[in-house]
Amino acid sequence: MDSEKLDFYREKLMAQRKKVVKIIEGIDENWSQNIRDAVGNVSAYATHIADLGTDSNEREKETYMLERELKNLKNIDGALKRIHDKTYGICSYCGNDISDSRLNAIPHTEFCIDCKRNEERINHNHR
Numbered sequence: 001m002d003s004e005k006l007d008f009y010r011e012k013l014m015a016q017r018k019k020v021v022k023i024i025e026g027i028d029e030n031w032s033q034n035i036r037d038a039v040g041n042v043s044a045y046a047t048h049i050a051d052l053g054t055d056s057n058e059r060e061k062e063t064y065m066l067e068r069e070l071k072n073l074k075n076i077d078g079a080l081k082r083i084h085d086k087t088y089g090i091c092s093y094c095g096n097d098i099s100d101s102r103l104n105a106i107p108h109t110e111f112c113i114d115c116k117r118n119e120e121r122i123n124h125n126h127r
């Protein structure tokens with residue numbers, strides 16, 4: 001892949017990275033606010049117990065979201081590293097070029113569409 005294209009995808013990935021980091025920071029803030037609220041509520045212990053169900057549900061949702069975004073961040077950083085190593089746009093599995101339309105849709109992808117489909121089929125069969 002020529003350096004002009006690599007730059008294009010790097011920009012794309014950096015923009016995505018910024019978005020993901022913002023979401024992660026937002027979750028962290030909400031989370032610590034939740035914890036502060038819970039600690040501040042010790043005097044109203046009975047009320048807090050009644051609220052606990054919703055609280056832990058909310059935390060579970062945020063944990064799930066945080067995990068998803070951290071995974072996203074890892075994928076983006078992996079793609080940025082591949083741009084740096086000049087291996088970006090090459091399927092990690094079969095070594096073929098990944099199509100531009102696929103990279104445009106999912107800039108952090110590591111696999112060509114064929115390998116991705118195979119993977120999905122394999123996962124599907126295991127279920």
Ligand SMILES: [Zn+2]
Pocket residue numbers: 091092093094095096111112113114115116
């Ligand atoms: Zn492949």
